[in-house]
Amino acid sequence: MWKDIWELMKPDLLTLVCIVLTAVGAAVVHLQTPTITGELINVLTASAKATSQGLAFSIEHLNGPAMKLFGLLTAQAVLTFAHITLVARFGERVAQRLRAKLFAAIIQQDMVFFDKHQSGELVSRLTTDVAEFKSTFKQLVTLGLKSVTQTVGSAVHLFQISTSLTFTMLSTMPVLYILLNIYGAYLRRLSKKNKRLDGIAGGVAGEVVANMRTVRAFAAEEREMVHYANVCNDVAQANQNMGFHIGMFQGLTNVSIGCMMLTVLYFGGSLVVRDQLTSGDLMSYMLSTQTAQQSLVSLGVLFGQTIKAQASAARVFEFIHKSPRVSLHGGECLSSVHGDVYFDHVSFNYPSRPNHPVLQDFSLHIPPGTTVALCGHSGSGKSTIASLLERFYEPTGGDIMLDGHPLHELDPSWLRHHIGFINQEPILFDTTILENIRYGHPEATLDQVREAARQANAEVFIDGFPDGYDTVVGERGASLSGGQRQRIAIARAILKDPKILILDEATSALDSKQRNEK
Numbered sequence: 001m002w003k004d005i006w007e008l009m010k011p012d013l014l015t016l017v018c019i020v021l022t023a024v025g026a027a028v029v030h031l032q033t034p035t036i037t038g039e040l041i042n043v044l045t046a047s048a049k050a051t052s053q054g055l056a057f058s059i060e061h062l063n064g065p066a067m068k069l070f071g072l073l074t075a076q077a078v079l080t081f082a083h084i085t086l087v088a089r090f091g092e093r094v095a096q097r098l099r100a101k102l103f104a105a106i107i108q109q110d111m112v113f114f115d116k117h118q119s120g121e122l123v124s125r126l127t128t129d130v131a132e133f134k135s136t137f138k139q140l141v142t143l144g145l146k147s148v149t150q151t152v153g154s155a156v157h158l159f160q161i162s163t164s165l166t167f168t169m170l171s172t173m174p175v176l177y178i179l180l181n182i183y184g185a186y187l188r189r190l191s192k193k194n195k196r197l198d199g200i201a202g203g204v205a206g207e208v209v210a211n212m213r214t215v216r217a218f219a220a221e222e223r224e225m226v227h228y229a230n231v232c233n234d235v236a237q238a239n240q241n242m243g244f245h246i247g248m249f250q251g252l253t254n255v256s257i258g259c260m261m262l263t264v265l266y267f268g269g270s271l272v273v274r275d276q277l278t279s280g281d282l283m284s285y286m287l288s289t290q291t292a293q294q295s296l297v298s299l300g301v302l303f304g305q306t307i308k309a310q311a312s313a314a315r316v317f318e319f320i321h322k323s324p325r326v327s328l329h330g331g332e333c334l335s336s337v338h339g340d341v342y343f344d345h346v347s348f349n350y351p352s353r354p355n356h357p358v359l360q361d362f363s364l365h366i367p368p369g370t371t372v373a374l375c376g377h378s379g380s381g382k383s384t385i386a387s388l389l390e391r392f393y394e395p396t397g398g399d400i401m402l403d404g405h406p407l408h409e410l411d412p413s414w415l416r417h418h419i420g421f422i423n424q425e426p427i428l429f430d431t432t433i434l435e436n437i438r439y440g441h442p443e444a445t446l447d448q449v450r451e452a453a454r455q456a457n458a459e460v461f462i463d464g465f466p467d468g469y470d471t472v473v474g475e476r477g478a479s480l481s482g483g484q485r486q487r488i489a490i491a492r493a494i495l496k497d498p499k500i501l502i503l504d505e506a507t508s509a510l511d512s513k514q515r516n517e518k
């Protein structure tokens with residue numbers, strides 16, 4: 001997986017280097033703040049001492065540390081700005097590459113893959129998983145780098161100021177760390193459960209909206225409302241429970257940080273009283289302790305997020321690495337196609353149902369220029385024969401030949417260019433009628449599109465729409481009648497001008513008069 005991530009980052013290596021430099025720079029600058037603040041406190045203590053002894057104290061002594069502090073703050077602001085801007089650019093570009101790679105991998109998969117995975121799951125990998133990976137990735141390069149640099153820098157600084165005080169403070173850490181870690185693990189489990197419940201709620205809403213016509217036809221709106229409200233209630237309760245525990249966790253963290261500060265103040269104070277530490281050093285020590293603690297807390301949070309993001313990344317790369325059995329390209333492209341089709345003792349079962357044979361020793365010869373109708377009862381395998389000719393699936397036995405060449409020796413994309421396929425429920429894209437007809441031949445002129453529509457008997461109803469060919473058909477062509485959808489699909493196939501045309505009950509939604517005209 002790390003190799004994949006490296007490949008994704010490689011084109012933006014320079015940006016990554018700048019990100020590392022700005023993160024480390026900002027952290028180093030931040031680490032200077034306690035030292036300069038300590039200097040300032042020492043000057044103030046000296047001034048208080050001088051005043052109590054009736055000695056004059058020049059305010060100019062403050063100028064040096066104050067100017068240094070101002071310089072540090074300005075440098076930190078500039079570095080933080082540059083860092084955030086670069087991280088946004090880098091993260092978005094990596095996510096964009098990952099999304100494009102995943103989408104390309106998904107749409108090249110075999111049909112078996114789409115039989116196994118629901119469209120919602122695939123979309124969720126493209127959106128939610130990539131988003132989770134992106135956000136953690138961004139945080140790792142921002143917060144992660146900064147926190148590691150600050151933790152190491154603060155630790156060095158703490159030991160430099162006082163070794164004994166640092167060992168005293170560190171002795172309080174393991175107990176707190178273990179306690180917070182156990183609670184953290186519990187929180188992560190809760191979060192996982194909540195995500196699952198969220199997914200279920202999304203699924204319920206998505207299914208109802210996608211099947212709105214069926215819900216309306218069964219007057220099931222109220223039932224669905226109650227169902228969704230119940231699921232949302234479960235989600236709300238789980239999230240409230242999560243809120244309670246996050247509150248507890250934060251409270252415990254604050255108490256533990258407070259205890260450590262108190263330890264530092266108590267032992268550090270005793271060192272100041274014994275003149276083994278200046279008050280400026282103590283101040284500087286406390287600020288560094290705070291920085292180290294905050295960085296450790298951030299690293300803890302990041303650790304949890306990284307575990308979740310690793311799961312998302314694994315889901316994404318699982319598909320990216322999946323090679324289809326039949327790739328889109330590769331194989332012979334014949335110089336011309338006559339359209340001689342021969343099913344030679346073909347056997348087939350769908351991979352998802354290995355024990356359910358659909359075709360057994362099936363043979364059929366279709367000479368060029370002929371029309372063949374396949375009749376059979378529901379589920380007898382007519383559509384399957386069409387799918388095998390399109391090479392959506394591979395036969396488990398026998399061979400399918402086109403002009404005497406076995407299909408598995410031909411280039412699949414080339415083959416599909418020469419086949420027009422209109423299935424039982426033709427799906428249109430949510431764009432104009434013009435673009436839908438052009439889908440099979442994107443370079444076709446408007447006149448060619450009109451001619452195809454005329455041959456498919458679609459011209460009259462298209463011209464009847466106020467926007468004509470620019471009418472947008474809605475999701476899956478929902479704003480058209482079943483017959484209109486089929487006619488546009490027929491026009492789309494005619495425009496492609498294929499040598500082989502498969503009509504899988506393509507006229508089932510047309511009335512008999514229209515069918516006879518056709």
Ligand SMILES: Nc1ncnc2c1ncn2[C@@H]1O[C@H](COP(=O)(O)OP(=O)(O)OP(=O)(O)O)[C@@H](O)[C@H]1O
Pocket residue numbers: 115350352353358376377378379380381382383384385
């Ligand atoms: N993607 C699939 N995965 C698993 N089994 C499938 C798949 N598609 C179809 N089948 C099964 O294969 C068998 C043949 O289906 P097919 O769609 O080819 O029948 P058909 O003759 O076209 O039916 P109809 O006339 O009802 O359209 C059926 O038992 C069906 O359940």
